[in-house]
Amino acid sequence: AEDADMRGAVELGGRIVDSDDESAKFMEYRDLDDGFIGNFNFDYARDSYFFGAEGQNVGLDDQFYQITGGSYEKFKYAFFYDEIPHNLSFGARTFYSGIGSDNLTIDTSTPASQNTWKSFDYEVKTKKYGADVKVNLAAPFYFNFGVNRQEKDGLKPLGSGGFAGVVEMPEPVNYKTNNFTVDGGYRSDQLSFKLSGWYSTFQNDNNFLDWQNPFSGVTETNSLPADNNYAKIAANMIWRQLPLMSTLLVNGSYTNLSSDFSVYEIGAAIPAGLNQTSFDGDISTTRLSASFASHPVQKMDTRLFYEYYDRDNDSTVIEYDDDGNASHLFDYSKNRMGLDANYKLPFHTRINGGYTYESVDRNNRPDGDSNTDNLVFLKLKNTSLDFITARIEYSYLNRDTDENHDLTGLTITDAEYITQFVQRFDVVSKAKNALKFAFEFSPLDTFDFGLAYTYVNNDYHDVTLGRTADKGHEFYVDFMWRAAKILNLSGFAGYEKYQADSNHYNFSVNQFADPTIDDGNPATYRWYQSIDTDFWTVGLSSKIPLLQDRLQLNLSWQYQKADGSSDFTTEGLAPLLPINNYDDYHITTLDAKVAYALTDAMDVTLGYMYEKLTYEDNQYDGYNYNPSLTYLSGAYTDHDYENNVGYLTIRYKF
Amino acid sequence: SATTDPEPAVEKTGFIGAETCKDCHETQYASYAKSVHFKPSIKGPQSQDACETCHGAGAMHVEKGGGRGVDIFTFDKNTDPLAKSARCLTCHGKTPDMDFWDLGVHNRNDVSCDSCHDLHTASGSQKPKEPEVCFGCHRDIKVAANKRSHHPIIEGKVSCSSCHFPHGSLSKAMVKADDPQQLCYTCHADKRGPYVYEHPPVAENCLTCHTTHGSIHEKLLTEKVPNLCQDCHDWQRHPGTPYDSKTAFTGQSPSNRYFGRSCLNCHGAIHGSNTFENNALTR
Numbered sequence: 001a002e003d004a005d006m007r008g009a010v011e012l013g014g015r016i017v018d019s020d021d022e023s024a025k026f027m028e029y030r031d032l033d034d035g036f037i038g039n040f041n042f043d044y045a046r047d048s049y050f051f052g053a054e055g056q057n058v059g060l061d062d063q064f065y066q067i068t069g070g071s072y073e074k075f076k077y078a079f080f081y082d083e084i085p086h087n088l089s090f091g092a093r094t095f096y097s098g099i100g101s102d103n104l105t106i107d108t109s110t111p112a113s114q115n116t117w118k119s120f121d122y123e124v125k126t127k128k129y130g131a132d133v134k135v136n137l138a139a140p141f142y143f144n145f146g147v148n149r150q151e152k153d154g155l156k157p158l159g160s161g162g163f164a165g166v167v168e169m170p171e172p173v174n175y176k177t178n179n180f181t182v183d184g185g186y187r188s189d190q191l192s193f194k195l196s197g198w199y200s201t202f203q204n205d206n207n208f209l210d211w212q213n214p215f216s217g218v219t220e221t222n223s224l225p226a227d228n229n230y231a232k233i234a235a236n237m238i239w240r241q242l243p244l245m246s247t248l249l250v251n252g253s254y255t256n257l258s259s260d261f262s263v264y265e266i267g268a269a270i271p272a273g274l275n276q277t278s279f280d281g282d283i284s285t286t287r288l289s290a291s292f293a294s295h296p297v298q299k300m301d302t303r304l305f306y307e308y309y310d311r312d313n314d315s316t317v318i319e320y321d322d323d324g325n326a327s328h329l330f331d332y333s334k335n336r337m338g339l340d341a342n343y344k345l346p347f348h349t350r351i352n353g354g355y356t357y358e359s360v361d362r363n364n365r366p367d368g369d370s371n372t373d374n375l376v377f378l379k380l381k382n383t384s385l386d387f388i389t390a391r392i393e394y395s396y397l398n399r400d401t402d403e404n405h406d407l408t409g410l411t412i413t414d415a416e417y418i419t420q421f422v423q424r425f426d427v428v429s430k431a432k433n434a435l436k437f438a439f440e441f442s443p444l445d446t447f448d449f450g451l452a453y454t455y456v457n458n459d460y461h462d463v464t465l466g467r468t469a470d471k472g473h474e475f476y477v478d479f480m481w482r483a484a485k486i487l488n489l490s491g492f493a494g495y496e497k498y499q500a501d502s503n504h505y506n507f508s509v510n511q512f513a514d515p516t517i518d519d520g521n522p523a524t525y526r527w528y529q530s531i532d533t534d535f536w537t538v539g540l541s542s543k544i545p546l547l548q549d550r551l552q553l554n555l556s557w558q559y560q561k562a563d564g565s566s567d568f569t570t571e572g573l574a575p576l577l578p579i580n581n582y583d584d585y586h587i588t589t590l591d592a593k594v595a596y597a598l599t600d601a602m603d604v605t606l607g608y609m610y611e612k613l614t615y616e617d618n619q620y621d622g623y624n625y626n627p628s629l630t631y632l633s634g635a636y637t638d639h640d641y642e643n644n645v646g647y648l649t650i651r652y653k654f
Numbered sequence: 655s656a657t658t659d660p661e662p663a664v665e666k667t668g669f670i671g672a673e674t675c676k677d678c679h680e681t682q683y684a685s686y687a688k689s690v691h692f693k694p695s696i697k698g699p700q701s702q703d704a705c706e707t708c709h710g711a712g713a714m715h716v717e718k719g720g721g722r723g724v725d726i727f728t729f730d731k732n733t734d735p736l737a738k739s740a741r742c743l744t745c746h747g748k749t750p751d752m753d754f755w756d757l758g759v760h761n762r763n764d765v766s767c768d769s770c771h772d773l774h775t776a777s778g779s780q781k782p783k784e785p786e787v788c789f790g791c792h793r794d795i796k797v798a799a800n801k802r803s804h805h806p807i808i809e810g811k812v813s814c815s816s817c818h819f820p821h822g823s824l825s826k827a828m829v830k831a832d833d834p835q836q837l838c839y840t841c842h843a844d845k846r847g848p849y850v851y852e853h854p855p856v857a858e859n860c861l862t863c864h865t866t867h868g869s870i871h872e873k874l875l876t877e878k879v880p881n882l883c884q885d886c887h888d889w890q891r892h893p894g895t896p897y898d899s900k901t902a903f904t905g906q907s908p909s910n911r912y913f914g915r916s917c918l919n920c921h922g923a924i925h926g927s928n929t930f931e932n933n934a935l936t937r
Binding site for chain 1: 690693694695696697731732748749750753754756757762764793794796797800801802806809810811824832833836839840841843844845846847848849850851852854855857858859862870871872877878881884885886887888889890891894895896898899900902903904905908910912913914915916918919920921922923927928929930931932933936937
């Protein structure tokens with residue numbers, strides 16, 4: 001038997017935070033208040049057995065614990081507990097009573113003065129815990145199973161209302177998701193077979209939210225996420241060592257998602273002429289795929305693939321007003337197939353090309369009833385110089401879409417008449433060009449440099465109304481320099497540009513719902529929008545051993561800036577004013593950390609962190625909680641922050 | 655194929671033993687001695703031919719006086735990635751997690767095992783941990799994950815391998831699901847539905863409106879609201895109305911269709927609604 005190997009560490013310390021602004025954004029996914037710092041880890045191994053325990057951010061809102069163990073090649077297990085805060089917005093306000101419940105009421109007949117509004121935080125706390133076990137006792141057979149539960153509790157903003165007025169209110173979040181996974185199979189050199197299952201239940205303590213409308217005094221009801229059950233079974237089989245050094249893979253899966261509830265649970269007035277009093281949601285998907293990979297000649301490998309996917313929505317169709325209104329069940333099916341090949345050319349050059357065909361048929365999506373995609377791509381990679389790797393890739397996608405609008409009985413002044421002129425970017429015919437270039441340069445063992453550029457352009461065809469084009473440029477560079485034992489320096493920079501153009505049409509009730517015809521009414525006009533966003537980022541990071549194996553200084557700095565704008569042109573009489581503050585922001589972060597080894601087993605770390613975010617956006621400038629016909633709660637108004645964080649920890653290693 | 659290619663027959667000649675390797679490669683041996691690979695009780699290198707299990711027989715290398723790559727297999731940058739991975743897959747290729755390695759994007763793009771894993775460290779863990787090891791190649795993702803709106807990747811609450819299967823899968827971008835929706839619903843089960851009134855792009859692809867790693871726009875949106883919504887929705891009255899800076903809080907004619915959360919001020923059930931009356935996803 002081997003000697004036991006045991007090692008671990010315990011880190012304890014404290015943190016002080018100097019905060020100018022109480023911003024949820026600063027604390028979005030972390031707990032960075034004044035207080036205690038605690039981390040630990042422990043590993044034990046003997047013979048083929050191992051065991052580990054880990055704890056991070058002990059006692060804080062973002063704490064994490066894990067226990068792992070097992071025996072190599074036989075079995076493994078893991079138990080975990082994880083808390084994830086999601087702070088959305090602090091210091092929100094509302095006139096509602098019953099915050100956190102499914103019934104929001106107003107104490108008086110109309111919202112009183114804002115001075116009496118209650119303060120609360122929009123935040124959702126997630127707790128995840130569970131276990132995973134992998135068993136390989138009877139190799140080549142294996143068996144895995146897992147169980148976990150996710151609980152989310154808190155508040156998030158919900159907007160509702162209508163033409164009479166708009167209200168932003170706290171939506172209760174009390175979700176529980178239980179997941180059970182199991183899979184097992186057989187694995188040999190020639191054949192693999194796997195069968196897997198996943199069952200998941202989602203429960204929401206509040207399927208509906210009643211709220212008193214401040215404009216009418218009437219209690220209204222909003223639907224919140226409904227309880228649902230999800231099940232999946234899947235199987236795959238892989239045959240290897242087939243002729244031409246080939247591998248065949250066949251995969252199939254089936255899922256079912258269900259949810260049911262009654263109109264009487266909602267509490268709102270029942271629509272006249274309702275055809276069903278209960279809704280049975282039932283969506284199934286079926287997927288079948290096959291892939292055949294070969295090495296027909298030494299320098300070449302190829303892949304053929306086919307995939308079929310079908311989403312079948314068998315949910316209840318809800319109709320009311322004597323069929324005047326009906327829900328439309330959306331489902332679709334896809335067929336996808338293609339081939340690609342890799343070939344090694346002389347001079348350390350590799351070429352990779354391929355073609356993919358995809359067809360999609362949809363129900364109840366008349367603007368994209370069906371489409372066919374043809375995609376070709378070509379990649380080249382060259383490594384003829386040992387210290388340089390260059391890659392270039394080009395792809396072209398052509399999408400042809402068929403629309404299927406039912407315009408029967410509609411006239412030019414019916415609002416629905418306009419549907420034939422609206423082409424939506426997610427399904428419309430288009431040509432997409434994408435070019436990527438990457439370059440890696442390593443002239444020394446101690447120096448690496450890389451750059452990458454990507455250009456993507458979508459040109460949407462025959463668009464009367466909708467997005468006509470979008471394009472993006474992305475450029476990144478980075479380097480790493482390891483200067484012997486003196487300095488380890490790395491850095492990166494990035495620039496991204498995104499532009500999008502769209503056509504729109506302003507018209508109102510009884511005006512022409514046809515943007516191609518001038519109805520002579522100055523209130524009916526076409527207008528055009530161009531969006532332009534630029535993003536820059538740069539960062540530097542260094543590790544400097546001030547005293548070898550004793551004292552180390554880590555420094556890192558990062559800056560990023562986003563600058564957007566929206567310009568308009570119009571055929572209307574009134575000019576449209578550009579938007580210059582368009583999700584504009586600056587973020588600066590600085591981290592400095594000094595670690596000193598008091599002994600071989602003990603070290604102390606002193607750290608400082610500075611973070612600053614400034615945000616400017618036209619939609620939040622001059623924020624008003626109660627503009628005309630609107631009651632807002634202040635969601636996402638606490639963007640800006642400037643914080644200094646200092647911490648001191650001592651770590652004992654054993 | 656790395657897992658299917660028969661491993662070249664290893665002649666049990668020319669082996670010199672780990673002690674000979676140690677004479678020159680003391681640092682490497684010391685780190686190897688602390689690794690899982692050194693455990694003789696598992697079917698690892700130490701229970702076979704130690705250093706030469708992975709590096710090959712060393713007699714010729716010694717005879718020629720050593721030197722980097724001289725008659726010895728090394729896991730250097732310039733060594734053929736497929737050959738490097740093949741060494742590891744001799745033992746690790748038979749684990750179920752490696753089923754899709756041959757068909758995976760990493761293997762097909764010359765990412766070898768040692769690109770991410772350090773073979774000589776104490777725990778056998780990745781060189782840097784996630785996400786840094788992934789950011790080393792995926793520069794765009796590193797930039798995205800640091801943007802103002804992001805999944806908690808840099809905070810360590812979502813790791814790259816929470817969503818991706820780096821050893822290969824059949825799905826696009828090697829995600830741990832058949833498609834993006836199934837993956838998103840793993841954590842966002844509240845968005846699964848089924849809904850009485852659906853929003854078809856939501857049901858077909860979350861990525862129509864959201865990006866996955868990070869965005870300059872709130873809620874990881876691909877574009878800003880109301881523009882994202884208006885790219886699809888042109889209708890009489892407010893959907894087709896232009897919202898320029900006049901309609902901001904500080905503008906001449908403020909509109910609750912624009913300021914604050916814009917369309918979401920009313921259409922709170924944007925992912926789908928379960929009221930029996932159709933309220934255009936406002937209820």
